[in-house]
Amino acid sequence: MSTARAPRTRRVARAGQYTALLGYLLFLAFPLLWLLSTALKSPRELGSPHPAWIPRHPTLANVRQAFTEQPLAHAALNSLSVALATAAVTVLIATPMAYVMARHRTRAARAATGWVVVSQAFPFVLLIIPLFLVLKRLRLIDSLTGLVLVYVVWSLPFALWMLAGHARAVPAELEEAAAVDGAGRLRTLTSVTVPLLAPGIAATALFAFVTAWNEFFFALVLLKSPHRQTLPVVLTHFIGAEGVADLGPLAAAAFLATLPSLAFFALVQRRITSGLLTGAVKN
Amino acid sequence: MRTRITLALAVLLLLLAGCSPGGSADGPVTLRFQSLAWQPDSVAATKELVREWNATHPDVKVEYVQGSWDSVHDQLLTSFEGGEAPDVIHDASDDLADFAYGGYLADLSGLLPARLASDIPRGSWETATFGRGVYGVPFLQEPRVLIADADRLRAAKVRIPTPGHPWSWAEFRQVAKKLTGPGRYGVAWPLREPVSATLNLSLSAGGRLFHRGADGKVTVRFEAGDEVVARTIHDQVAVDRSAPASTLGSGGADTLPGLFGGRYAMVPLGFSYRQQIVRQAPEGFHWQVLPAPAGAGGLTQGVSPQTLSVSADCPHKKEAVAFIDFLLRPRNMVRLALGDWMLPTGTQALKDPALHTERHGWATGTALAARLRPAPAQSVRGYPEWKDKVATPAYQRYYSGASTLAELRHRLERDGNLVLARYQR
Numbered sequence: 279m280s281t282a283r284a285p286r287t288r289r290v291a292r293a294g295q296y297t298a299l300l301g302y303l304l305f306l307a308f309p310l311l312w313l314l315s316t317a318l319k320s321p322r323e324l325g326s327p328h329p330a331w332i333p334r335h336p337t338l339a340n341v342r343q344a345f346t347e348q349p350l351a352h353a354a355l356n357s358l359s360v361a362l363a364t365a366a367v368t369v370l371i372a373t374p375m376a377y378v379m380a381r382h383r384t385r386a387a388r389a390a391t392g393w394v395v396v397s398q399a400f401p402f403v404l405l406i407i408p409l410f411l412v413l414k415r416l417r418l419i420d421s422l423t424g425l426v427l428v429y430v431v432w433s434l435p436f437a438l439w440m441l442a443g444h445a446r447a448v449p450a451e452l453e454e455a456a457a458v459d460g461a462g463r464l465r466t467l468t469s470v471t472v473p474l475l476a477p478g479i480a481a482t483a484l485f486a487f488v489t490a491w492n493e494f495f496f497a498l499v500l501l502k503s504p505h506r507q508t509l510p511v512v513l514t515h516f517i518g519a520e521g522v523a524d525l526g527p528l529a530a531a532a533f534l535a536t537l538p539s540l541a542f543f544a545l546v547q548r549r550i551t552s553g554l555l556t557g558a559v560k561n
Numbered sequence: 562m563r564t565r566i567t568l569a570l571a572v573l574l575l576l577l578a579g580c581s582p583g584g585s586a587d588g589p590v591t592l593r594f595q596s597l598a599w600q601p602d603s604v605a606a607t608k609e610l611v612r613e614w615n616a617t618h619p620d621v622k623v624e625y626v627q628g629s630w631d632s633v634h635d636q637l638l639t640s641f642e643g644g645e646a647p648d649v650i651h652d653a654s655d656d657l658a659d660f661a662y663g664g665y666l667a668d669l670s671g672l673l674p675a676r677l678a679s680d681i682p683r684g685s686w687e688t689a690t691f692g693r694g695v696y697g698v699p700f701l702q703e704p705r706v707l708i709a710d711a712d713r714l715r716a717a718k719v720r721i722p723t724p725g726h727p728w729s730w731a732e733f734r735q736v737a738k739k740l741t742g743p744g745r746y747g748v749a750w751p752l753r754e755p756v757s758a759t760l761n762l763s764l765s766a767g768g769r770l771f772h773r774g775a776d777g778k779v780t781v782r783f784e785a786g787d788e789v790v791a792r793t794i795h796d797q798v799a800v801d802r803s804a805p806a807s808t809l810g811s812g813g814a815d816t817l818p819g820l821f822g823g824r825y826a827m828v829p830l831g832f833s834y835r836q837q838i839v840r841q842a843p844e845g846f847h848w849q850v851l852p853a854p855a856g857a858g859g860l861t862q863g864v865s866p867q868t869l870s871v872s873a874d875c876p877h878k879k880e881a882v883a884f885i886d887f888l889l890r891p892r893n894m895v896r897l898a899l900g901d902w903m904l905p906t907g908t909q910a911l912k913d914p915a916l917h918t919e920r921h922g923w924a925t926g927t928a929l930a931a932r933l934r935p936a937p938a939q940s941v942r943g944y945p946e947w948k949d950k951v952a953t954p955a956y957q958r959y960y961s962g963a964s965t966l967a968e969l970r971h972r973l974e975r976d977g978n979l980v981l982a983r984y985q986r
Contacts, residue, residue: 321840325840326843327822343601347604407639407642410639411643414644419643498636499635499639502647503626504626504627514631515627515629517599517631518630520630521753522814
């Protein structure tokens with residue numbers, strides 16, 4: 279009797295799990311779906327006392343208005359350049375540093391790790407004015423290069439901490455085996471360690487990209503010229519005094535602004551998951 | 562592998578090269594003008610005026626920079642500290658005190674041309690005067706008005722108020738009760754910023770709240786005139802139930818669907834909200850603009866006009882003021898006002914027929930212009946902290962029915978004066 283009940287109990291449990299998963303996915307997707315719905319509504323429908331999930335008369339007028347009123351395409355290009363450069367530089371710097379921090383457990387390495395963790399405690403409002411003065415001295419105000427520099431510095435502590443964790447998980451025995459086979463230190467790093475670190479590197483790149491893509495305040499303060507402004511700064515131009523917003527175009531622009539992050543994530547997520555499984559199963 | 566690394570480095574270098582700044586501006590003098598215009602019409606009007614200036618003034622080139630109301634204070638503060646502020650700055654008078662006292666803005670009193678100085682009334686100049694200096698040119702302002710569902714007013718057969726014969730606060734309360742029914746409210750108060758709304762409207766009942774002594778120090782006294790507006794709102798929400806408690810934390814735009822759907826008959830809003838109403842109101846919805854109720858002080862209201870200032874670091878102050886003078890010529894001021902759906906401060910601009918049409922309630926708003934006064938708090942040092950830490954929670958508790966008028970007075974006066982005292986030692 280108990281054996282007959284077991285499959286049914288399992289089926290019920292499985293159905294419950296899928297229901298919970300579906301609910302969770304809907305919860306996660308809700309802001310994005312609502313943004314899309316808002317972007318496709320006319321001003322009249324946005325002012326309707328009976329808001330609908332699905333626009334009654336979908337329109338692309340908000341998208342057209344958003345692109346006509348603000349230089350969204352140019353701002354997106356600026357954001358993309360900055361985010362890609364930030365991701366690349368962060369990975370280039372963080373990878374060897376994280377490796378050293380993971381492999382050489384000296385007092386200096388421990389102190390460096392501690393400092394990295396402590397540096398995360400500083401609120402950015404505390405840093406913005408000194409940072410502004412430093413960049414001014416370097417003539418990097420109103421420059422996307424200056425912004426990349428700030429984002430790299432801002433992303434590095436967490437990137438290092440994350441990558442160092444991945445580096446520690448790579449068995450040192452693999453490197454020793456490579457050394458026994460005659461590989462030099464550089465060859466060992468490039469042919470053995472870095473491929474095994476690929477999931478960590480992809481996650482770090484993703485983190486740095488999304489941080490730079492979404493960042494608003496540094497970009498607002500450091501960039502002066504309209505043609506250098508990034509997407510988050512341009513999005514605020516749809517918001518007026520007392521928080522009144524031009525909701526339709528703002529939603530349209532904000533929805534489009536989320537797409538590159540999603541695309542980048544889709545691009546690197548395969549690398550993250552495939553890397554995680556590398557070596558998990560003995561052939 | 563080496564090829565891949567080389568390729569990655571090449572891409573990186575290309576990306577960084579694409580990030581480097583471009584060429585410099587031409588012309589002997591270049592002014593950076595940061596505008597906060599955001600509505601499509603006002604952005605277009607402002608950019609058009611900048612183009613006209615540049616076409617007629619080849620020696621002084623103005624570069625339009627788009628700012629945002631959402632973040633202007635922090636952005637300006639950082640720019641001032643770093644010595645990189647725009648030359649001509651668009652802001653609001655209630656945001657200027659810290660910048661003026663901090664020495665970040667130029668004193669314009671000796672630079673203003675006589676035409677501009679005499680065109681703007683003294684009351685408006687007071688909003689941008691701190692100490693002995695004038696730190697901004699007030700140019701656009703908006704009274705708070707009642708946006709009403711015209712059909713419901715007509716159906717209830719209530720007297721329609723005009724600027725010449727407005728409702729008293731008591732009459733307004735009666736009308737709101739009359740307009741209330743099952744599932745319907747006579748009025749909705751969107752009070753996300755309860756302090757400025759209450760203080761500005763309280764001038765109509767003779768409320769002052771802030772009293773400056775002979776020694777120049779300011780103290781808070783919550784007197785009979787300060788009670789009228791606060792008590793009306795409280796009683797409408799907590800006693801009459803003619804106003805919902807649910808909108809007390811809302812912004813003005815959040816209440817519009819309720820107005821369109823017949824849930825609220827009236828909503829007190831800034832004059833410029835009319836633009837949103839024109840865009841969003843369903844066909845067949847009839848609305849009208851009514852003056853806010855009057856008390857012992859008549860239709861007087863406090864306002865914080867939009868301003869144009871010059872950075873203290875600007876090396877070309879004379880040219881910057883000349884540009885401001887150009888922007889604020891009567892005809893240009895009207896263009897800016899129409900673009901933002903607000904009222905100009907200039908007396909000549911206010912005479913423009915476009916501002917006296919009955920359409921969209923322009924005439925009602927323009928009739929209130931002479932009654933607008935500086936917002937009571939804006940020259941009080943320590944006001945932002947008093948507002949955030951003391952007044953906002955105190956008013957919110959009172960309006961929602963969680964505290965009494967005596968408790969509101971106690972908090973505003975006792976706690977409030979402790980805060981202000983720290984700024985006036």
